[in-house]
Amino acid sequence: MIPPRILEILHMNYFGYLCTLDETMTPHITPIFFVYDHRNKMIYSLSGENSKKVKNIEKNPEVSLTVDMRHEDDPFSNEGILVRGRAKIFSKEESRVDMLPEILEIYEVFKNKYRKFTVVGETSDVMIRFEIHRITHWIGPKFTSIVVRK
Amino acid sequence: MEHKWIYELIVEKIPPFSYLPKKYVSLFQLFIMEIAGIVIALHFNLPFSALLYGSLVILVVVLWSLLMLKIAPTIRSFRTSLSEEENRVIEEYKRLLFHPDHYEIVPGIVFMAIASYYLITNPAYLTRFTGNTGTLVYVFIGLLLWDVSYRAGLGIWVGMISLRRSRELYLKSLQRKELEHTLLYDLNSMERLDRSILFFGIISFLLFPVIISSVRLTFLISFYISILFTLSTLSMYYIRRVPWLPPDIFDLLKMGKFAYVGTVESGKPHITPVVYVFDGRFVYFATSRASRKFKNIKNVKRIAVLIDERDPKDLFKNKAVLIRGEAHILGISGLIYALPTLIRVRNLFMKKFQRYMKVYRRDKSKLPRAWQLTPLIRRIPIKIKPEEVIYWRGARMIRIPL
Numbered sequence: 291m292i293p294p295r296i297l298e299i300l301h302m303n304y305f306g307y308l309c310t311l312d313e314t315m316t317p318h319i320t321p322i323f324f325v326y327d328h329r330n331k332m333i334y335s336l337s338g339e340n341s342k343k344v345k346n347i348e349k350n351p352e353v354s355l356t357v358d359m360r361h362e363d364d365p366f367s368n369e370g371i372l373v374r375g376r377a378k379i380f381s382k383e384e385s386r387v388d389m390l391p392e393i394l395e396i397y398e399v400f401k402n403k404y405r406k407f408t409v410v411g412e413t414s415d416v417m418i419r420f421e422i423h424r425i426t427h428w429i430g431p432k433f434t435s436i437v438v439r440k
Numbered sequence: 441m442e443h444k445w446i447y448e449l450i451v452e453k454i455p456p457f458s459y460l461p462k463k464y465v466s467l468f469q470l471f472i473m474e475i476a477g478i479v480i481a482l483h484f485n486l487p488f489s490a491l492l493y494g495s496l497v498i499l500v501v502v503l504w505s506l507l508m509l510k511i512a513p514t515i516r517s518f519r520t521s522l523s524e525e526e527n528r529v530i531e532e533y534k535r536l537l538f539h540p541d542h543y544e545i546v547p548g549i550v551f552m553a554i555a556s557y558y559l560i561t562n563p564a565y566l567t568r569f570t571g572n573t574g575t576l577v578y579v580f581i582g583l584l585l586w587d588v589s590y591r592a593g594l595g596i597w598v599g600m601i602s603l604r605r606s607r608e609l610y611l612k613s614l615q616r617k618e619l620e621h622t623l624l625y626d627l628n629s630m631e632r633l634d635r636s637i638l639f640f641g642i643i644s645f646l647l648f649p650v651i652i653s654s655v656r657l658t659f660l661i662s663f664y665i666s667i668l669f670t671l672s673t674l675s676m677y678y679i680r681r682v683p684w685l686p687p688d689i690f691d692l693l694k695m696g697k698f699a700y701v702g703t704v705e706s707g708k709p710h711i712t713p714v715v716y717v718f719d720g721r722f723v724y725f726a727t728s729r730a731s732r733k734f735k736n737i738k739n740v741k742r743i744a745v746l747i748d749e750r751d752p753k754d755l756f757k758n759k760a761v762l763i764r765g766e767a768h769i770l771g772i773s774g775l776i777y778a779l780p781t782l783i784r785v786r787n788l789f790m791k792k793f794q795r796y797m798k799v800y801r802r803d804k805s806k807l808p809r810a811w812q813l814t815p816l817i818r819r820i821p822i823k824i825k826p827e828e829v830i831y832w833r834g835a836r837m838i839r840i841p842l
Binding site: 301305307309311314315316317318319320321350352353354356358360362364365366368370372374379398428 | 636700744762765832
């Protein structure tokens with residue numbers, strides 16, 4: 291069960307920060323657009339196929355993502371989540387037929403969420419599907435952790 | 441074409457030096473000078489003390505030679521700066537130091553002239569060491585004197601030209617635009633070079649036992665050492681103020697408050713937001729000893745830090761900088777060395793996060809242990825040593841060379 295507050299954070303925020311590891315075990319971070327699909331508890335993001343994060347995920351699928359609301363004045367109001375999980379890359383060409391409806395649907399969700407910012411998907415060749423394993427939620431100094439998948 | 445100093449040319453072109461691997465050249469030089477000294481001392485029945493004093497001078501010559509052979513390739517290795525103006529400064533610096541007309545020997549000749557004049561007008565100074573002996577002894581002393589003068593001159597020459605370079609680089613760096621900058625590793629080498637000049641001065645202290653009997657020589661050498669110290673510390677002062685990042689990123693790091701820190705947690709990535717400060721050279725954040733990221737960093741030093749600026753209206757005006765490299769824990773172990781840094785970092789935090797600090801002080805009792813700001817005991821500052829910098833301006837990704 292993902293608590294409603296965490297769902298709210300996943301749905302209401304436009305930016306996430308995705309961390310991957312390269313072959314030298316050095317972390318790499320990029321800001322990403324993402325959407326969350328509550329039916330299968332997956333996070334989706336789009337990317338160029340030659341991006342560093344896609345290359346990293348192909349070698350090491352472990353990823354973590356943080357989504358947070360910053361507060362300039364009051365550290366006790368800082369709130370955010372850290373999502374840990376495993377990612378998978380789907381390119382348009384190699385998508386299996388049974389995946390296609392899922393991919394097309396996610397594209398639609400993307401377009402809706404980011405409509406006011408940009409045209410989604412034009413430079414994005416691949417879709418990153420990110421299976422959630424664990425979520426840590428914090429408000430100020432209070433942390434709670436939940437396991438979504440083992 | 442690559443120009444070299446005369447001493448380098450001798451070492452490279454003239455046998456037997458040219459046959460030796462570079463790292464043994466100075467050792468070999470020490471060896472033959474020492475042998476020559478001993479032979480002459482025995483032949484002319486010089487007192488044992490003369491041998492000791494002579495050996496000390498030879499040691500200074502050899503140590504200086506070692507430094508010269510280390511400094512010269514560093515200077516030649518500087519790469520093209522990404523600021524046209526600053527690149528001109530670096531090119532001019534190389535050109536003056538390795539001028540085909542060998543300007544570098546001019547101070548050496550001046551030193552040699554002063555020293556020779558002194559020795560000729562005060563013959564008693566030398567005879568105190570050697571007694572009345574043959575010409576060969578004086579020839580050897582003359583050679584040694586030239587060796588000392590040439591290197592001492594070179595030291596001051598490099599020191600002067602380096603100070604000029606640092607000052608001009610600093611002044612030019614104030615007028616940078618957008619992505620212009622001089623490369624980090626080169627700036628670091630320049631600072632190391634200035635430290636070498638300082639070391640050059642320290643080596644001169646070894647000459648004191650030989651010259652202490654002469655007030656005037658003691659004064660001259662002391663003056664020489666203090667000039668080297670001044671030149672090198674001033675040069676370091678300026679070069680440390682030259683930003684290794686282009687102004688676009690520099691401003692972003694100065695203005696930003698939050699950073700995302702990526703670390704390695706048993707083979708998996710971990711990412712959390714932090715508040716950070718930037719002192720013009722490095723990014724620092726503080727973390728609790730109890731935190732996940734502190735444990736991660738203790739195990740694996742690899743780290744990434746992302747700092748961004750979001751434009752709420754136009755995504756294509758978003759900026760972000762990603763710094764990847766190594767995390768350094770500024771803990772109690774290196775306290776004395778890191779103390780000035782710790783104080784600077786603390787002040788930066790106090791200034792940048794005044795409101796945060798106020799809340800921390802007001803609600804001290806409510807704070808969990810991990811947030812209590814007992815510096816160094818619970819909150820540990822972490823410094824990020826950059827190895828790779830990537831900058832995004834809108835959709836454009838730019839790799840910033842270091």
